[in-house]
Amino acid sequence: MKQGKYVFSTFQLAFLLKDKQLGYFLLSFHPEEKCFELFYHIQHYAGKYFFASSMKLSTNYSLEAMQEKITGVRFKSLFVKRNRKLEREHLSYFYAKYKTKSVFLQQLYQAGYAIINLPPEIGVQLPSQFLVHTPAVEWQFKLWENFLKLLETGDTFSKEHIAQYFQKYVMSIKMIFLPLNECHLLLTEYLLFLEKEGVLVEYILDRYKIKRQMMYKEKSYN
Template sequence: MLVAYRKDGEKISLADYRNRDELDQFRKKEEFQCPVCGELVILKLGSKRIWHFSHRKEANCPESYERESSYHMMGKLQLFQWLKQKGIEAELERYITSCKQRADIAFDWKHKRYAIEFQCSSISTEIFNKRTQGYVGNGITPIWILGGNQLKRIGVNLFSFNHFQYLFLRKEEDIGWNMPVYCPDTRSFIFLQHLIPVSSKKVVASISTSQRSQTNLAVLFTPSPVAGVPLSKMSHELQKVKTSFFIQPNLAQKLFLNELYTKKLNLLLLPPELGLPVPSAPFIETPTLVWQTYLYLDILRYMREGEIISEQNVYNAILLRKHRKQITLRTIPLCSGGDFYAAIKEYLALLVNISTLEKLSGNRFKMMRPFYLPKSVEQQVWAEKQFYDKFEKIIMNQFL
């Protein structure tokens, strides 16, 4: 905590002090109170951690559900200083009584109210939603920024995500999925864009960085567009995902492999139309390869040229798999528009664009080119190359 009250009610922010001796004199003469609970707090002026106020061990403050790290305090202090340098009237650790929440930073900009939440440790979806809804319900727009220490990069354009990282996803009409990250160690913003899941835990994304001093506030809302990740990168990661199913499969993967086996199919010899990226894929936690394969097993595999299905047939098949707990959906709190239905629609539209299906009236589809099922690894490699060479532009145009 970087802000407290003196006994006379005056607010004291450590962001305003650089002189340790001055603060040391304060500490000897004054007592400080928490702005939220009113209990006494201790001013700590150590040499290893950033100067801060700390509750006593027996304190029971409603805002002390997470212990602040030096990394977190340094980050929000730097973000506060950045806003001040931009000429924006910001307040550090403002307690908003209307929603009973303490924002890391609160500020007004262009006649709107904002609250920055700089999150450097994992919290539950319930807490994230509660704080988000608390702000929104009081006319405040929350800006959630992920701490750089929580960004797990495992390749050039490859990241490891769990439920926590997915909470920070936002979707803009012009640039698609994006996520703001800040690292106080390097004093830089990191922006992820064009995020596409390739498995339940791996995400490919474009990444760009910007030094804090060179970053404008507007970029925090809408990052400057960058090129998406090439389809070749996604297809490469898809092959690695397939291989991983045979190494240490979890229960869901074992059940998936077993169903393929009982239907005399091989995971490594599936049609290239399965596992295709679609913009709304993050709304489905189950890997794209798996839910599209289930749709193939339930409906598309049996369709002959000229046969017709309805959009509702496809939805029902997905919902049945969901009911059996073979498909899991994901809620993304910061994205008010879109759901798993959008991902299904996008996949059907993609199959139309690559001439596998033809769109008819009444949300019906006619099979134009039945799926080709390779019989050997050589055939699969050949089929996939032919497929991607022919349809790469169409597949990637979804994300423009």
């Protein structure tokens, strides 16, 4: 654990499991302590860092005792309060300092955009971001530029339609125990986020209507 957050490798993430009560979870063994550690309610923070709850299960416990402790988990999710504005500032700084030669940033500049002026709804770190390799700002920008930006207020679209674009812009992490389309949960989370921000509304199951545009902040010259 570093600064209150956990670090999981891509190899570890490949063994993720999912449960209605535990959410995404991993089981790790500590031979020096002779215990298992269960990480559950795993959520992505940024980069290789994650939020999670955890409990240690001694090898002295019987399987029944371990099961009893696990079933004693009360909450179905981990509440995390996030400062979206601060995260966005850190994101802009990170790309400006370390990613100036990246293909994404070059494409962004060539298209006339500056990362700091992108709509605030782009670059949002969501709990299931770890399901894909593609950084949030990159797939969310492409989804906006090639799909959402082209829609007018009042236009409608289906989840199936936008999912076709989403699938083109992300590279999912291969999971051993989870289905191939598990990463589509990330799109669902993003649509829910956009609904909370008043960008769109789900007016019937899996169909959405645009309520307002996601605005790029043009540079002003005084």
